[in-house]
């Protein structure tokens with residue numbers, strides 16, 4: 001039996017910079033992980049001090065500047081909160097150790113975590129930025145572009161097995177070449193879009209490449225598209241070989257008969273980006289759209305770029321397409 005901690009070290013690269021900054025935060029750390037992993041977020045009291053009797057508090061700082069409690073520990077008393085209930089614990093490798101373990105990492109777990117060790121004398125604060133490997137994709141619903149207020153946007157990403165992307169995630173996607181000319185919500189309530197190739201209809205040619213920012217918009221009254229973020233697949237994504245083309249209802253039934261479900265948009269993006277999935281067959285997805293994933297551009301199959309190609313939201317009765325299925329891990 002390999003101890004959990006060494007397993008974790010196999011999966012995660014942790015870069016450590018130690019300094020004390022203006023907010024009294026004594027070090028900032030970045031950790032990378034995949035969904036389903038267990039991750040350890042390090043926090044130690046240095047020197048001879050003993051943590052026993054100190055209050056240890058881990059909180060998560062959300063993108064909208066709110067904080068949520070993760071775990072609070074005081075001696076033998078430990079309490080976990082909300083989404084972290086029964087999913088986190090303190091490693092307590094030695095008497096100076098306040099390291100946090102998050103098990104079964106979820107796509108919503110990325111972000112900044114703060115460890116506070118409070119003993120009244122020399123309080124210690126450490127921040128750890130947890131990045132979850134994944135992919136950002138733009139989404140507009142069947143109704144067409146600019147139909148989602150912020151709350152619709154959150155629900156829409158959730159339906160695609162994703163969450164609303166953060167600024168940092170969209171920025172990362174832009175640096176990796178994402179160019180999209182429709183503005184979409186981010187999880188901080190701002191509306192932005194990434195342009196790598198400046199052009200007239202997309203903010204003009206005067207402004208250099210980058211994220212075009214409409215700023216914070218009214219969460220109920222403003223309507224845009226959305227950028228969703230989905231992480232690694234927890235199951236198997238595949239094109240279902242069928243003797244003939246299917247209507248939408250037949251597609252749903254075909255996956256079901258195969259012991260799976262019709263795949264979501266988040267699944268096709270995750271398979272394409274993280275696994276290099278490539279298939280030149282247009283297939284139905286759960287939202288009623290038809291798409292196909294190309295990672296090796298070639299004649300008649302997205303010749304100019306690797307992309308998830310979008311055919312549209314066709315009439316669901318048309319028997320013109322195949323289907324992509326998804327079988328969640330048992």
Ligand SMILES: *[C@@H]1O[C@H](CO)[C@@H](O)[C@H](O)[C@H]1NC(C)=O
Nearest residue numbers: 004007008036037038103104
């Ligand atoms: C994560 O930790 C849990 C509980 O400690 C364990 O059951 C599970 O196998 C671990 N998962 C991985 C991927 O190491």
